[in-house]
Amino acid sequence: MTSIRERALEAAVDLVGTQGIRALTHARIDAQAGLPRGSTSNHFRTRAALLTGVATWIAEQERGALGAKAAQSFDDVDGFIDLFTEMVELLTGPYAVRTRARYALFLEAASDPELFAPLQAQREAMVAWSANLLSTLGARHPDAATHAFMAFGDGLVLHRLSVDPDAAIRPTVAIAVHGCLSA
Template identity: 75%
Template sequence: MSSTRERALNAAVDLVGSHGIRALTHARVDAHAGLPPGSTSNHFRTRAALLGGVASWIAEEETRDLGAVLAQPFDDVDGFIDLFSTGIELLTGRFAVRTRARYALFLEAAADPALFAPLRAQREGFEAWSRSLLVSLGARDPDTALHAFMAFGDGILLHRLTIDPEAPVRPSVDAAVRGLLGG
């Protein structure tokens, strides 16, 4: 059974991902998690602390869930395309609510950069992983390829989360990766 803190964080992520950042209050989290009133504030005294807890929780959960996928070995460009496509499909399918919550926090972090720290650290790890893979796959200019690759990833995530949840992933990933690798 999960702890009160975990129940509160899962409920908070669900509220933000389903109803937006304004839905995040201690009372709503308690109600959504089925916790006694005041439970969430025992762990996160202020709204800022709750936002920070949610950001850290999202980074931890995504790292755990995607880590298993991204750690799978592959031998060639097609294997990388399959791996990346699977990650996009997870983030916009099974974990879509959490991904929406992450994007809501990105926008909130414009006013509070400290809030972004756990998500930024997670992204930096993903960027380092992606850059090393692009180098191993033969990217001629790995830094430029990395920036374009990350922008493409954000774009396809937002497209599937907001416009077309059923948009095919693999053909777009294939075109982007092969384009970035120069062929």
């Protein structure tokens, strides 16, 4: 059974991911989640606490959804390309609303270290995972390759979320991975 707190957080992610950060109010979350008025504020007294709670929730959900995939390691390029393609498909398909909410929170968090912390921790885990795999696969310059690959991944996800939801993924990922390995 889903707790009131979880219902509120799920509703908050849905609001931010579909209507933007301005839609995030305690009252709107209560209405979206079908909760009695004041339920969300019982768990998150301030807007800052609410934003931090949502950011932490998103990071937890992504670790759960993508954690098993990220735990895989590869010694072949095609396996990495397939895995990363699948992750982009998830982030821009079934988890698109949550991904939009995460991006909105990243922008909101630019001047708020407390809000930024759970998002940054999640990002750092993804960077470490990518760096390890690119290094294992033989990247000549792993640090530069990781930086380029992360920027590419962000761009591809943003492109699919905002411009072309049906943009091809695997061929583009293959070019990026091969470029990162050979540069």
